[in-house]
Amino acid sequence: PSLQFPAQLNCATELLDRHVAEGRGDRLCLQAEGMRWTYAELQAHANRIANVLVKDMGLVPGNRVLLRSANNPMLVACWFAVMKAGGIAVATMPLLRAKELTQMAVKGEVTHALCDARLAEELKRAQPSCPLLTQIRYFNGTPADGLEAAMATHPATFDNVDTASDDTCILAFTSGTTGEPKGTMHFHRDVMAICACWPPHILRPTPDDIFIGSPPLAFTFGLGGLVLFPMSVGASAVLLEKASPPDLLAAVQRYGATVLFTAPTSYRVLAQQADALRGSTLRKCVSAGEALPAATRALWKQATGIELIDGIGATEMLHIFISADEAHARPGATGKAIPGYVARVVDEAGEPVPANTVGKLAVKGPTGCRYLADVRQKQYVKNGWNLTGDAYLVDDEGYFHYQSRTDDMIISSGYNIASPEVEDALLLHPQVAECGVIGVADAERGQIVKAFVVLRPGAEPTEAMVTELQEFVKANVAPYKYPRAIEFRSTLPRTETGKLQRFRLRDKP
Numbered sequence: 001p002s003l004q005f006p007a008q009l010n011c012a013t014e015l016l017d018r019h020v021a022e023g024r025g026d027r028l029c030l031q032a033e034g035m036r037w038t039y040a041e042l043q044a045h046a047n048r049i050a051n052v053l054v055k056d057m058g059l060v061p062g063n064r065v066l067l068r069s070a071n072n073p074m075l076v077a078c079w080f081a082v083m084k085a086g087g088i089a090v091a092t093m094p095l096l097r098a099k100e101l102t103q104m105a106v107k108g109e110v111t112h113a114l115c116d117a118r119l120a121e122e123l124k125r126a127q128p129s130c131p132l133l134t135q136i137r138y139f140n141g142t143p144a145d146g147l148e149a150a151m152a153t154h155p156a157t158f159d160n161v162d163t164a165s166d167d168t169c170i171l172a173f174t175s176g177t178t179g180e181p182k183g184t185m186h187f188h189r190d191v192m193a194i195c196a197c198w199p200p201h202i203l204r205p206t207p208d209d210i211f212i213g214s215p216p217l218a219f220t221f222g223l224g225g226l227v228l229f230p231m232s233v234g235a236s237a238v239l240l241e242k243a244s245p246p247d248l249l250a251a252v253q254r255y256g257a258t259v260l261f262t263a264p265t266s267y268r269v270l271a272q273q274a275d276a277l278r279g280s281t282l283r284k285c286v287s288a289g290e291a292l293p294a295a296t297r298a299l300w301k302q303a304t305g306i307e308l309i310d311g312i313g314a315t316e317m318l319h320i321f322i323s324a325d326e327a328h329a330r331p332g333a334t335g336k337a338i339p340g341y342v343a344r345v346v347d348e349a350g351e352p353v354p355a356n357t358v359g360k361l362a363v364k365g366p367t368g369c370r371y372l373a374d375v376r377q378k379q380y381v382k383n384g385w386n387l388t389g390d391a392y393l394v395d396d397e398g399y400f401h402y403q404s405r406t407d408d409m410i411i412s413s414g415y416n417i418a419s420p421e422v423e424d425a426l427l428l429h430p431q432v433a434e435c436g437v438i439g440v441a442d443a444e445r446g447q448i449v450k451a452f453v454v455l456r457p458g459a460e461p462t463e464a465m466v467t468e469l470q471e472f473v474k475a476n477v478a479p480y481k482y483p484r485a486i487e488f489r490s491t492l493p494r495t496e497t498g499k500l501q502r503f504r505l506r507d508k509p
């Protein structure tokens, strides 16, 4: 990919205005419940909001703007308005509470906010603790007398700020499971770099594709998959405020979606609706956020005939850096470093380890980790390599196989056991809907493997089932990895981004 960017670059000019300037303004850009916007309509909305930000709210380039909304077209218009005005978008997950919003606003020195009126309450509770945050406008309210009323007083034209390609435009907070949220900074050129690397080489979308998916736009997986990537090729996206598996399935059918982005657990649930999925319009399905179990890949292929595209990405890296297209998919492997990136597996000293040896994943490319004022920068980036905190091995053919988060390795009687490997084995059992595996302290063995299992409807959580599952795992992986303890649950704790929260299983054993 060409990763040479001019000194001055504004990603809104490239991803939005360029389409209108080149005569594609009438093409469909965004759809949502009762809404269809062309590229020209999105541009007009973004321009009016940019005028409100600059002329009414006093925004100057470099100001940080908190965005708070479920996935909908106004959120996208707000995001582009911030880019156009040379601001920095601080997108936040809809489920966050005042406490977390305060942490992010204070740490991010946020001065402005654009917020969906239906999510106003927590932001209003946060504002008194955020002295710099003085300018807030609400949208999507009834009546639409907030941001929309202000927009109506401004023209639908705006001269984008002539930003430098290495001006920060995104401050993305990690969906971190523990500790203070970490803010990661990304430049205008980083946005263009992720559009130049993964989509043309792995996804290969066309301008007629209709993208759909569940990840919030505040999660960079969602921002890329549902806004940046479709717009980079002039395609369109469907935005869903609610994207549980049934909502997603209904929307795929209703809108004739062709490219789906969601997390492994969601694919697992969706695959049960094989009837509804057969002969659907879907042609490309992307999984990221956590490891894709081989059993889930197989279920999806059975239900739809489609080979999933797996990819590991991170907020620190902005998007996906190891992946494989359908033709190169290997069950149990994430893929190889995508064009533009290099990846390797290293030991504690940062030296590459031999093939088939577990070590730490190290990656570099056009994007990388820039924590906002955080001492953990030195742990994530060493000698120019980004250490993602994942344990991986590379096989003889150069494919990267995910093992676990480095701090999720279970050590039992001297054996290293990766939680996802045990989870994968359990998921092959027809009665297992979901599961999570952790290590729990044990006097004799140091740690033992414990599994939390959600059974499929109709299956009984009995002692006999415990034994059956234990024997099943022993038959599928090295017997010492079998879960000595199994507890049945009705649900498992997950983040808004679909990640299993193993630490919460550990807290409440």
Ligand code: 3UK
Binding pocket: 174, 175, 219, 220, 221, 222, 287, 288, 289, 290, 291, 292, 310, 311, 312, 313, 314, 315, 316, 318, 319, 320, 334, 388, 389, 390, 402, 405, 497
């Ligand atoms: C894990 C995976 C195995 C891995 C993300 C795509 O997930 C994203 O970003 P986060 O900052 O988390 C990063 C961590 O999540 N992970 C993600 N994808 C996979 N593990 N296989 C995968 N396919 O531990 C990684 O270090 O929330 C994913 C695009 C953008 C993103 N921000």
